[in-house]
Amino acid sequence: MSYGTTFPALRAAAGGHWPAYTRHAFVRSMGTGELPSAAFLHYLRQDYLFLIHFSRAWALAVTKAPDLPAMRACAATVHALLDEEMKLHVATCAAAGIPEAELLATPEAVECVAYTRFVLDCGHAGDFLDLLVALAPCVLGYGEIGTALRDEATSDAYADWIATYAGDEYQGVCEGVAVLIDRTVAERIGPAPEASPRWASLVETFATATRLEAAFWDMGLRGCP
Template identity: 60%
Template sequence: MTYGRTFPLWRAAAGETWPAYTGHAFVQGLADGTLPHPTFLHYLVQDYLFLIHFSRAWALGVTKAATVDEMRHCAATVNALINDEIALHVALCAREVIDEAQLLDAEERAENIAYTRYVLDAGHSGDFLDLLAALAPCVLGYGEIGARLLAAGGGGPYAEWIALYGGAAYQEVCHSVGALIDGAMALRLGETPEATPRWDALCQRFTTATRLEVGFWNMGLTP
């Protein structure tokens, strides 16, 4: 999946870190159904906590935005996170007799703290581009993973998770975020942002967030 012009360039700049994330053993377990159910449940609980902070980071984008259109994009992404992704986590956990109050009370793992606080810090200490570079691996990486797994069949015990991220609604979010990134880059850095002094630092932001995604999957495999 391309999701615009900038994302493929950032993905390429991340080198082997990107396939280490999108082809992780956790992802393979989702694809072939071999991921143990308790492991998946542990991941869902941690990802619920992650998504709360991730929603706050996207909400921060509204204050960092330069245009009303950018504000609309960020607000729409917050809506998708809260009303689609978080709602799925709550529904899946409810089937295991874990209610939302228990999810909120769960202990946040160190890998989760490291990743979410990195993204929030990127937004607080940097500008809109720093924030988008730190946010992109999660949003667009899950879209890429979901589309690939759905195209491969998308069945098995984790079909509902695959259907969410591979489905049309989430894919539309990814295309929208890709367009948001491209527009923000062009507005601030011109039509060839890779030729500007800021490019390497933004690539590094993206790569660091991708490394933290790998760490999140590792955490998921070690309940």
């Protein structure tokens, strides 16, 4: 998936960190159906908590946004997270006998703490663009992973998860975020972002968030007995 022009450039600059995240053993074993359900449920419980903090980060983006269209785009993403994406977690866990109250009471893993607080810190310490770049690996990476698994999966064991992130609704969120990033880059650092003195810092933020994504998958695998 391309998702605009800035995201592919950041993804390329992240080097090996990107495939370590998007082609992680956790991801590949979802496609083959070999991922143990215990590992998947452990991941889902943590990702439910992650999405709460991630929604806060997008809400922070509303306050950082430079104008009304950007505010609306960020607010729409908050809605998609809280009212759409989290439904998958609640429904899947409920089917496994884990009610939403138990999800909320799940102790937060250190990997979840590290990643979500990193993103929020980028938003509080930096500007709108810093926050968008910190948010990008999750939003756009899951879109890329979803479409890859849709095309490559040899098992339907995790079909609901794959369908959520490969589906038109989530892909629409990805396209909207990519447009917002491209527009913000053009406004803040011009038409040649890679020539900007700021580019190295943005790449570092993107790469760090990508590393934290891979660590989140590691955490999921360790949750398997």
